Amino acid sequence: MRIAVVYDSLTGNTKILADELKKALPPEDLVYCGPLPDGIEADLYLIGSWTDKGSCSAKIAGFLEKLSGKTIAVFATAGFGGSEEYYQAIFERIKTHIDQSNQILPPFFCQGKMPAGVLARYQKLAEANPADEKIRQSIANFHQAASHPDEGDLANIRTWLENILAQ
Numbered sequence: 341m342r343i344a345v346v347y348d349s350l351t352g353n354t355k356i357l358a359d360e361l362k363k364a365l366p367p368e369d370l371v372y373c374g375p376l377p378d379g380i381e382a383d384l385y386l387i388g389s390w391t392d393k394g395s396c397s398a399k400i401a402g403f404l405e406k407l408s409g410k411t412i413a414v415f416a417t418a419g420f421g422g423s424e425e426y427y428q429a430i431f432e433r434i435k436t437h438i439d440q441s442n443q444i445l446p447p448f449f450c451q452g453k454m455p456a457g458v459l460a461r462y463q464k465l466a467e468a469n470p471a472d473e474k475i476r477q478s479i480a481n482f483h484q485a486a487s488h489p490d491e492g493d494l495a496n497i498r499t500w501l502e503n504i505l506a507q
């Protein structure tokens with residue numbers, strides 16, 4: 341089976357997952373691992389994205405839209421998270437970019453740290469609105485995301501890959 345790992349990673353979190361997949365995949369099956377390629381052919385596409393506005397990145401959306409008749413498994417990092425419902429909602433939006441001729445396998449999601457500027461923005465907002473619970477939660481979430489992807493996430497994506505390859 342020809343397998344391609346294609347990802348878009350702005351700050352490196354999704355690349356960490358992609359690198360883990362590359363390490364775990366049988367080298368003879370891996371035809372490509374990297375950012376959006378031109379002209380590769382594979383049977384199974386492991387497609388990685390950061391989360392932008394509750395969906396995959398525009399680059400990944402464009403890449404997904406070109407695939408037909410393939411098997412596709414999405415892996416992604418999100419700044420917010422910790423809830424399956426949240427990840428499922430993102431996945432539903434990602435799926436709108438995938439043609440029905442493709443087979444779609446279950447996705448993998450985990451949190452990914454956000455740039456320090458995001459925290460600075462939240463802190464400014466919190467100063468102006470000290471009673472705002474949503475802002476406080478966003479700050480707590482920022483700190484929760486700060487250590488991800490971590491070793492647990494990497495173990496989880498290895499298990500996910502085993503299940504994908506067993507399908």
Ligand SMILES: Cc1cc2nc3c(=O)[nH]c(=O)nc-3n(C[C@H](O)[C@H](O)[C@H](O)COP(=O)(O)O)c2cc1C
Nearest residue numbers: 349350351352353354390391393394417419420452
């Ligand atoms: C412009 C921008 C928009 C983002 N939008 C979301 C979002 O809607 N939901 C979310 O959970 N995380 C969002 N994030 C956080 C990133 O998806 C998250 O930090 C991710 O792990 C980054 O992955 P990367 O390091 O591979 O680029 C956003 C980050 C940026 C920079």
